[in-house]
Amino acid sequence: MCGIVGYVGRGEALPFLLEGLRRLEYRGYDSAGVAVYHDGEMRLTKTAGRLEALERKLVEHPSAGTVGIGHTRWATHGRPTEENAHPHTDCRGTLAAVHNGIIENFAELRRRLSAAGHVFRSETDTEVLCHLVEEAYAGDLAAAVRRAARELVGSYAAAFLSLAEPHRLVAIRQDSPLVVGLGEGENYLASDIPAILARTRRAVILEDRQVAVVRADGVEVTDLEGRVLGLQVFQVPWDLAQAEKGGLPTFMLKEIREQPRVLRETLRGRIEGERVVLGELEPLLAGVRKLHLVACGTAYHAGLVGKQLIEGLARLPVEVDYSSEFRYRNPILEPGTLCVAVSQSGETADTLAALREARRQGLPTLAVTNVVGSTLDREAARVLHTRAGPEIAVASTKAYTTQLAVMTLLALHLAQARGTLPAAQAAELVRSMVDLPSWADRVLDGEEAAAQVGRVLAAHRDVFFIGRGLDHALAMEGQLKLKEISYIHAEAYAAGELKHGPLALIEEGVPVVALATQPDLAEKLASNVQEVRARGGRIYAVAREGDERLANLADQTMLLPAAPAPLMPILGAIPLQLVAYHAALQRGCDVDKPRNLAKSVTVE
Numbered sequence: 394m395c396g397i398v399g400y401v402g403r404g405e406a407l408p409f410l411l412e413g414l415r416r417l418e419y420r421g422y423d424s425a426g427v428a429v430y431h432d433g434e435m436r437l438t439k440t441a442g443r444l445e446a447l448e449r450k451l452v453e454h455p456s457a458g459t460v461g462i463g464h465t466r467w468a469t470h471g472r473p474t475e476e477n478a479h480p481h482t483d484c485r486g487t488l489a490a491v492h493n494g495i496i497e498n499f500a501e502l503r504r505r506l507s508a509a510g511h512v513f514r515s516e517t518d519t520e521v522l523c524h525l526v527e528e529a530y531a532g533d534l535a536a537a538v539r540r541a542a543r544e545l546v547g548s549y550a551a552a553f554l555s556l557a558e559p560h561r562l563v564a565i566r567q568d569s570p571l572v573v574g575l576g577e578g579e580n581y582l583a584s585d586i587p588a589i590l591a592r593t594r595r596a597v598i599l600e601d602r603q604v605a606v607v608r609a610d611g612v613e614v615t616d617l618e619g620r621v622l623g624l625q626v627f628q629v630p631w632d633l634a635q636a637e638k639g640g641l642p643t644f645m646l647k648e649i650r651e652q653p654r655v656l657r658e659t660l661r662g663r664i665e666g667e668r669v670v671l672g673e674l675e676p677l678l679a680g681v682r683k684l685h686l687v688a689c690g691t692a693y694h695a696g697l698v699g700k701q702l703i704e705g706l707a708r709l710p711v712e713v714d715y716s717s718e719f720r721y722r723n724p725i726l727e728p729g730t731l732c733v734a735v736s737q738s739g740e741t742a743d744t745l746a747a748l749r750e751a752r753r754q755g756l757p758t759l760a761v762t763n764v765v766g767s768t769l770d771r772e773a774a775r776v777l778h779t780r781a782g783p784e785i786a787v788a789s790t791k792a793y794t795t796q797l798a799v800m801t802l803l804a805l806h807l808a809q810a811r812g813t814l815p816a817a818q819a820a821e822l823v824r825s826m827v828d829l830p831s832w833a834d835r836v837l838d839g840e841e842a843a844a845q846v847g848r849v850l851a852a853h854r855d856v857f858f859i860g861r862g863l864d865h866a867l868a869m870e871g872q873l874k875l876k877e878i879s880y881i882h883a884e885a886y887a888a889g890e891l892k893h894g895p896l897a898l899i900e901e902g903v904p905v906v907a908l909a910t911q912p913d914l915a916e917k918l919a920s921n922v923q924e925v926r927a928r929g930g931r932i933y934a935v936a937r938e939g940d941e942r943l944a945n946l947a948d949q950t951m952l953l954p955a956a957p958a959p960l961m962p963i964l965g966a967i968p969l970q971l972v973a974y975h976a977a978l979q980r981g982c983d984v985d986k987p988r989n990l991a992k993s994v995t996v997e
């Protein structure tokens with residue numbers, strides 16, 4: 394996820410570009426840049442690092458001009474360096490572009506354009522946009538952008554500034570957001586409404602496959618065939634603070650609701666027909682006989698799910714360690730073991746230390762991280778990026794479900810490579826992953842049922858989570874979410890373990906969240922639920938649609954679409970996040986910034 398902005402008007406472009414980028418920093422902040430047109434020249438200023446670094450550079454070398462584009466980056470292709478920062482340019486430096494999204498066929502396009510003589514200066518997928526438009530240009534920038542778009546596969550919101558037509562910006566979108574802000578004698582472009590709100594509340598929300606030509610005195614929107622479309626002007630009802638959170642009260646809720654979209658991003662380009670394609674891993678996986686996962690907190694819970702999936706589907710043994718324990722317990726690391734470090738931030742000190750220890754012992758390493766350019770990303774031999782975009786709320790939500798998606802892809806990839814599943818079953822599972830985003834959407838439709846459970850739990854001091862198999866890993870995550878943002882004491886148990894001790898804690902009215910997303914284990918879980926009910930416990934169930942066994946025993950049930958069992962932890966996480974969220978809200982807690990916790994724990 395990145396943020397883009399643009400300005401055309403009578404005033405100076407730079408103040409809006411910087412103010413807009415500041416409002417979009419929640420979309421990315423590893424590098425930034427602007428291109429401003431003035432008097433026959435285009436001046437490019439870019440830096441690695443946060444926006445302040447760009448601002449400092451612009452103080453030293455100011456950029457005057459009334460037309461410009463800007464970008465704040467969250468790297469997906471290429472490290473967060475100055476060369477990879479946007480805007481990028483064509484061969485002659487007469488066309489600049491900023492882009493948010495992923496061009497899936499960029500490698501193929503880059504090869505073709507390079508062979509035709511185009512010179513690339515960055516590692517990014519974005520740069521192909523500049524060269525494609527350069528190639529397609531025949532005196533009309535908008536027409537060139539439309540022509541270039543025919544060759545693109547992937548998601549993009551992009552804005553172009555050309556010396557050949559300097560008093561306009563041309564923008565296009567496909568699967569990435571883009572708005573045009575309408576001002577008086579000036580108009581704006583931005584990835585999201587917060588960026589324009591200090592200037593105007595009138596906006597045109599571009600739809601997929603639309604191209605906008607933005608001038609100081611007007612805006613024209615066409616489809617990809619060049620047909621002019623009527624402008625649908627939207628009056629923004631939110632104030633600035635609301636808008637940064639997409640009109641929602643907290644970042645956490647916004648991030649919970651982003652899950653269908655970021656799951657789609659995480660899967661993008663990694664499934665081809667019936668196969669999982671993880672080109673990033675070649676040839677790392679050849680000869681791997683065991684995996685050793687290291688992670689902390691929520692990422693550790695993703696590791697627990699990963700273990701069950703990889704062992705179950707690919708029949709490879711997996712160990713999972715808390716990063717903070719790994720180094721000190723002198724683990725047995727046999728040759729053929731791959732160390733997989735999972736971390737949203739890529740900066741967690743314990744996880745970095747575990748990775749370094751694994752490397753010191755000669756193990757090959759793989760990182761699963763959300764932050765391109767983070768220390769983990771740079772130090773691991775190979776990386777699988779979750780593409781959740783910046784996560785602002787301390788409690789991890791979308792980063793977790795995208796970690797689970799990557800774990801599932803990894804398990805299926807290994808299973809297909811090793812032939813451990815019947816081909817038809819593997820193909821069916823891979824195909825069904827494509828439906829994950831729309832299933833996640835349906836789970837979000839059930840928010841009110843989860844909110845009701847959250848409000849009930851808010852009145853309790855202790856809550857128990859139980860589940861078997863993958864649902865036990867899910868229970869671990871459910872209890873952590875509840876405890877960290879609502880400060881209610883919560884524990885997770887493997888449901889079969891209850892009778893070996895914890896059952897002593899169950900008395901009249903004690904709430905137990907029972908997870909039954911795994912059809913093979915539902916019968917057994919139902920017996921454990923009976924044990925709880927017999928002692929007066931109250932049952933709040935998460936179950937699959939069509940599976941009545943648990944619903945009949947529960948005081949309240951949150952239903953999930955009946956997806957294949959290995960995919961259920963991703964869907965099951967969502968109601969648990971919502972339960973925790975609404976419990977915390979009910980208790981008046983600061984949901985985005987829980988007490989005593991930090992987003993990134995850079996101390997051991």
Ligand code: F6R
Pocket residue numbers: 689690691692693735736737738739740741744787788789790873874877992993994
């Ligand atoms: C809980 C949470 C933490 C993190 C943990 C690891 O919601 O966010 O438990 O999962 O601190 O952080 P990363 O993934 O950045 O290594």
